[in-house]
Amino acid sequence: MLSVEGLRSKYGRIEVLHGIDLDVKSGEIVSVIGANGAGKTTLLRCLSGVQPASGGQLVFRGDDISRLPAHRRVGLGLAQSPEGRQIFTNLSVEENLRLGAYLFADDRVEKDMADAFAMFPVLREKRNLSAGGLSGGQQQMLAIARALMARPTCLLLDEPSMGLAPILVDQILEVVKSLRSLDVTVLLVEQNAFAALSIADRGYVMETGRITMSGPAAELIADPRIREAYLGI
Numbered sequence: 001m002l003s004v005e006g007l008r009s010k011y012g013r014i015e016v017l018h019g020i021d022l023d024v025k026s027g028e029i030v031s032v033i034g035a036n037g038a039g040k041t042t043l044l045r046c047l048s049g050v051q052p053a054s055g056g057q058l059v060f061r062g063d064d065i066s067r068l069p070a071h072r073r074v075g076l077g078l079a080q081s082p083e084g085r086q087i088f089t090n091l092s093v094e095e096n097l098r099l100g101a102y103l104f105a106d107d108r109v110e111k112d113m114a115d116a117f118a119m120f121p122v123l124r125e126k127r128n129l130s131a132g133g134l135s136g137g138q139q140q141m142l143a144i145a146r147a148l149m150a151r152p153t154c155l156l157l158d159e160p161s162m163g164l165a166p167i168l169v170d171q172i173l174e175v176v177k178s179l180r181s182l183d184v185t186v187l188l189v190e191q192n193a194f195a196a197l198s199i200a201d202r203g204y205v206m207e208t209g210r211i212t213m214s215g216p217a218a219e220l221i222a223d224p225r226i227r228e229a230y231l232g233i
């Protein structure tokens with residue numbers, strides 16, 4: 001579904017992605033784990049098109065998207081739930097969701113909103129309230145729901161567990177797992193390595209802008225190097 005070859009990216013003159021190779025197959029949940037500053041967010045931003053790549057090729061469902069602007073990538077079915085959630089705090093919950101569907105003006109938008117409320121009932125209760133008043137967990141739910149309003153076939157999820165209590169992390173991960181049944185493929189980046197690998201089919205380890213290990217998630221969880229460096233066990 002998504003193939004990344006030799007992806008490079010820079011901030012100013014400083015290169016922070018040094019040639020990333022990665023692929024995501026249809027129906028998979030793939031997790032990228034790595035420490036703070038490894039380049040995970042930059043990777044997702046390059047995939048969604050909000051950060052320019054300085055080299056490499058991105059192919060999404062057979063189309064070379066390397067040079068497409070972000071909104072065209074969304075139109076092809078690649079949506080992102082960004083780091084820090086980035087919800088519009090001065091808009092209502094419902095308005096945030098409608099912004100996720102900005103590409104569409106058909107009847108399906110209402111159905112998609114009903115589906116989002118079925119997935120996250122608390123958002124229905126708060127649909128007319130300001131999104132800025134939501135708790136951290138609820139804001140994360142809104143960020144995922146807003147991305148789903150774009151009808152993605154592949155969802156890029158940046159650090160959904162950040163700042164959440166363990167019980168909320170579990171709840172969010174259950175939702176991520178359930179996306180499989182909606183035919184949404186997931187590329188998840190996380191510092192919370194155990195959480196990310198425990199729901200993934202495959203995983204990649206990123207260190208200072210490079211992929212240093214990859215494999216089935218169960219094998220990565222069992223690998224002594226991963227256990228010591230990322231799982232603290």
Ligand SMILES: Nc1ncnc2c1ncn2[C@@H]1O[C@H](COP(=O)(O)OP(=O)(O)OP(=O)(O)O)[C@@H](O)[C@H]1O
Nearest residue numbers: 011016034035036037038039040041042043083191
């Ligand atoms: N806007 C920016 N300008 C300059 N350097 C940046 C910028 N954003 C990130 N960097 C640098 O790029 C490198 C990769 O950062 P990135 O945020 O992609 O890592 P990360 O793995 O997502 O970390 P985190 O989990 O903290 O978000 C780091 O060295 C970071 O300091």
